[in-house]
Amino acid sequence: MSVTGVMGEERDDFSRAESRQIRQRSIALLSSLLRPLWGRVTVTALVVVLSTAAQVVGPALIAIGIDNGLPAALNADWMPLWLTVAGYLAAGIMGAVLISSYTVMSARISQAILLDLRKRVFLHTQRLSLDFHENYTSGRIIARQTSDLDSIRELLDSGINQLVRGGLYMGFITVAMFLVDWVSGLLLLIALVPLAVLFRWFQRRSQAGFRRTRVASARLIVKFVETMTGIRAVKAFRTEKRNEEVFGEHVEEYRDANAKVIQLFGTFEPGLILLGNVTLAALLLVGGLRVADGQLAIGALLAVLLYSRQFFAPVEELAMFYNSYQSAAAALEKISGVLEERPSVQDPTTPIDLWQAKGGVGFDGVEFAYTEDRVVLPSFDLQIPAGQTIALVGSTGAGKSTLAKLISRFYDPTQGRVSLDGVDLRRLHPKDLRRAIVMVTQEAYLFSGTVGGNIALGKPDATRDEIVAAAKAVGAHDFIERLPDGYETDVNKRGGRVSAGQRQLISFARAFLADPVVLILDEATASLDIPSERLVQEGLQTLLADRTAVIIAHRLSTVAIADRVLVMEHGRIVEDGAPEELIAGTGSFARMHAAWRDSLV
Template identity: 75%
Template sequence: MTPPTTVHGVEGEERDDLTSDESAHIRRRSLRLLGSLLAPLRLRVIAAMTIVVVSTAAQVAGPALIALGIDRALPAVLERADWMPAFLVVGAYLLTGALGATLISWYTVLAARISQAILIDLRKRVFLQTQRLSLDFHESYTSGRIISRQTSDLDSIRELLDSGINQLVSGVLYMGFTAVALVLVDWVSGLVLLGSLIPLFVLTRWFQLRSQRMFRESRVRSAKLIVFFVEAMTGIRAVKAFRKERRNERAFGELVEQYRDTNARVIQLFGVFDPGLVFIGNVSVAVVLLVGGFRVADGQLAIGALLAALLYTRRFFDPMEEMAMFYNSYQSAAAALEKISGVLEERPGVPDPVAPVDLWTSQGRITFDDVTFAYAADRVVLPKFDLEIPAGQTIALVGTTGAGKSTLAKLISRFYDPTDGAVRLDGIDLRDLHPKDLRRAIVMVTQEAYLFSGSVADNIALGKPDATIEEITAAAKAVGAHTFIEALPNGYDTDVNKRGGRVSAGQRQLLSFARAFLADPAVLILDEATASLDIPSERLVQEALQTLLADRTAIIIAHRLSTVAIADRVLVMEHGRVIEDGAPAELIGGTGRFAAMHAAWRSSVG
């Protein structure tokens, strides 16, 4: 198995120097995602497209009907007092106007429903995917970037779907139908319009190439702003403790300036593009008027047809500015879709087994069978590691920082898979074990005790969602948390995130202990879990542990050697290897590394 590596699907999402091959791959990935989002809605999409085609055709019919009224209906009234052609033309004009307005209204509602369905689907996919991905993804992908995917990126896509697509579809159809109608009314004017397409194409292509780079850069700057802000707020304690406010102010100011400069360059592009569109449109109308005027004077063109030609030429350029604004939305949404598709393309570094093995009741025997593990190819943490932990045994892992203790715990919890070899529970490779059985059998408590929004009881019941209040209370009493919980404003019903419900770091750790004990796992891992506890609380927990760990396998990782006293066996690790293995009393009485560590600890607390 390959070791965990940098997240490849999103590694280039915040670069603006992508190669052509990388850009092509990202575009294909984004199109696949868009296709999968549209597939369940294809009937509604077809209906919406049909409606917008008919409504646009009805809107474009107006100038042709005006020409017909001037050139045919008006002479009939003046020469023969025949009002029927005039009534028919006026009726057709009103009918097409009403039909176009009604269908556009229908299309707007239908398009909004389609966009909302796409956004709901996409939002769910991002959330489920980020939960599904393994720990290596979350350790390399910052929280600010994940938040950006669910907020600013989805907002960009929402803006495109809500208004941008309408502008594009109606604009393209309107220009196409207008050009066809112009040719049918007067082919010479159609040739004039065709000639104007050359400078129009040059201007549009110039804008497209530059704006694509600018909008990508704008998205990169925006993402960096969000990431910096989220990280600064998440680490606000460290910011204040080390007086980092001024440095953050300068760094954030630089990011804001970079973002402002990028947006200023985007605005400059529009400052050239919009007036250019107006100029090309005005010149085209002027040429049509000039050529058509001479032809009207020579009797080659009716005055109504000239009026229709002028209206069509003028209207042909009307959607261009809206389409330019669409391109603005499109570039932002395309960049957002690229990033989201990168997240959705990721595959868990710890995939679920194809044919999972059930283990309804676990004994708790852990085996490391010739395990090698590396976070990166040049960073081997465990070289050829073998270990047998009998069921029901409590072992303590000690050693210097970086010795591999926490890595061992993460492999047992299957937060990572070994690069080589196998980690087994009751003889079953963890990679083959059913995920539900794995999570039921093995629970890990870390130093970072996280409490979710809700009551104290809800947080403890996370270990057993269907637990009764009696079971929750019993778990809290077992770890010494009951007393402080009862002292909270609403006891077990206290909201931990509201005023009066705040708990200390040590109390949070006790709640996480209660959560783990309520889950009643066969294997319990405590990774520096007592580091946040004061001495009295630690003693209470140690007393509880001696009872609660009696019938389960326990792995205790601790720098406080007082915690080691309850272990049946101590493993001293160094550079990913076990250098000492024995009972606590045996190792303390010896002359090895653990004896020296214990003596140093005794002198520090004495």
């Protein structure tokens, strides 16, 4: 399923075929979650059957006590009455014990399912390719892990309990009523007809309603996350008022969707109560007449009336289950859609190992397009010898970052091949690829934890000396030492905050510690001030030695350390040569360099 397809599931209108396909996918996911727990589910089901039977037997024992035990007691034979009372108490105690066991067992099953599902969503979204994350907003991913999983948790924790116990309760009561009095059983079956009609009416209307609430909830979360993530831009451009209006519209949409669902319950629940009372009245009328004619014992009538009240008591709980079910079903649809996504960049089935890569990179007849109408690289050829440092320059949209993403195998070419030491990246073992090629982007991201831990991300088993050496190499050691706890400073806590340039230096140290044979710097010096950039350039000249490097930069000062400069325009190389050679010429790079030099003056 494509990213576009998953995004499309944020709609609230589907064709019948689409709805059936989504429902089948959700059922398949639920089955895969239950399969490892099948033994526990079977035992739990047996326990709930026995506990429900113990609860249902009560009114029948009361009828026996009234119709048989009391007449015997009047004749000084107390044994039948005592046995009936003892049986009633034993059934109550057994029902309570079994219900307690069932509650614990079902809770363990639900927690196991949730644990499995949370891990699946996290691991799967982490494995998906970059194009998925560039199209599927972070707010929607957060909604999948939070509100959607919470809806499923509510269903598993209480909804299933209501369904199983309520459904069994109603089924056992129906059987018990036929055993006590078959005429009353028939009247109860007749009452099931309008009950089924009412349920069907509610089901059809609530399904669309709950889907609308999930869509509205997701939009609300997306807007909140985007606003908080981009709070600097919000403050800078004073968009608070506009965001307030848009967020208010989403809140209103969410409120209206919930209000329509509540209106459905406002009709459904009174309808259930009315149907239950009418049924009870009919049983009392017919049963009373039959008692007067001697066709039915008074105890049996009392049991029938008790069963009738108990029969409709779980119906409202089943309605609440349907509330939880619809919300969880809509959530499961979204989650199953994400889990059905497949990485566009697939791992090879028979990978080729490349333990000691040299760093030669090749583009052979490469074409690449993000979409059919957006071709970025048309028939591109390039050879980068091992150990060479090249600089890619050109206007925005020329294809420089795309080239870097293809080398890192964030994307695969539409046609042709990208190779490392002659091995197609699509056939290279993923571990060898990630060890050999590292990319540092302008968005220097620091994870929660210490500064040293963030540097060690490139080599988790690195020693403290190796971490410090990497920081010194890129000029980050001095400012790290000035932090409150040095390398142990928590980057998320007060006093541990670092500037954009300092974050970039930490990401440099992280990449250098990984020691790749191919290092890609995509606008990686853009956040550095001039003194920091000079420090980094000094470190780069040492650390890029004997290593293939691709530097993408608008700052031409960074280009000076390159062995070779490639000028790109519209996905093609228009100039290729040493920096001094191109500066001395009359081409695009010479003009760019002259303009940059004049700007310094």
